[in-house]
Structure formats: C-alpha cells, structure tokens
Amino acid sequence: MAELPLYLIRHGIAIDRELFPGSDAERYLTNQGEKKTQQIAERLVDLGVSCDLILSSPLVRAKQTSDIFLNAGLADEVQINEALAPGGRFGDWLQWLDQWHSQARMGLALVGHEPDLSQWAELLVWGSSWGGLEMKKAGVIGLHLPLGDPVGQSRLFWLTPPRFMLSKIPKI
Secondary structure, rough: OOOOOOOOOOOEEOOOOHHOOHHHOOOOOOOOHHHHHHHHHHHHHHHOOOOOOOEEOHHHHHHHHHHHHHHHHHOOOOEEOOOOOOOOHHHHHHHHHHHHHHOOOOEEEEEEEEOHHHHHHHHHHOOOOOOOOOOOOOOEEEEEEEEEOOOOEEEEEEEOOOOHHHHOOOOO
C-alpha cells in the first residue's frame, strides 16, 4: 500500500463539563450525541469507508464514539492509545504508526479530541500547526498518509462537518 487512508474522528456530543460532577475523563455522550454519532457512522459505512482498526482515546466519550463506529461496521477492532487523550503526544502516535502500518490493508481511524486532532491533521499535511482547521463534534477529516514519514507529506481528501454527513444526499 503506497498510501494509508486515515480518518480523524472527533468524539460525539458529550455532557457539558459544568453539568457533570465527575472528572473530565468520565464525561459521556448525551443521547443526542449517541444518535448523531450513530447516524454519521452509518453514513460513512454507506459511503464505503472501512478501516483495519479504530484507535481511540481512553476517555469515556471517545471510547463510546469508537464503539458506535465499530458496531456500524467501520472496522473490526478498537484499540485504546494514550497518545489520543487530550494533550497526547503526536510523536508517540507516529512511533506507533511506524510499527503498525505494515499490517494495514484498508486504513485507520483515530477517535479523539480537539484541538489535538485538527492540529495533528495540520502537522501531517503542512508540517506545522497554525490553528486553521476546526473539527465539530463527530466531524471527520480524511488524509492519505504516505509510507515512511507522513509529516508534511500527507494529502487532505475529506473535511466534513457533521451537518453535511447528516444531510440527505443521494448516492452517486
């Protein structure tokens, strides 16, 4: 595989921090967040998107989002990776990717948080992060990663806010 499709997926709508008495790591998806995330996951699968693996942040809302995508059929497996937690280290994920990419056949999905995911997308495409991309909850960014060092060498092919994924667009 000369390039690896990578889908960066922000977790769905979670309960507000102000309304949740527990830790940020334990915040969970709202009913609306689960429903919209389910619709987006089904839409991606309907569009033919599939991955070898969903790599998820360890936070509850990201794990729930990952499970929704798993159950919709985006991939057959979810793995937790600490690099996808808020403030996670991009370099740690790159090391993981370097070891894992030889197993790839279809692609990889990352489920995580903002601003990290949009910053990672910028690093992969442009080699630096300027804060120009923004992901809404349950939004998706698609990149083609070249083999080897993908930083500054990747190509953006999909930047979709959730409202477009939820629109009734006929299949082509």
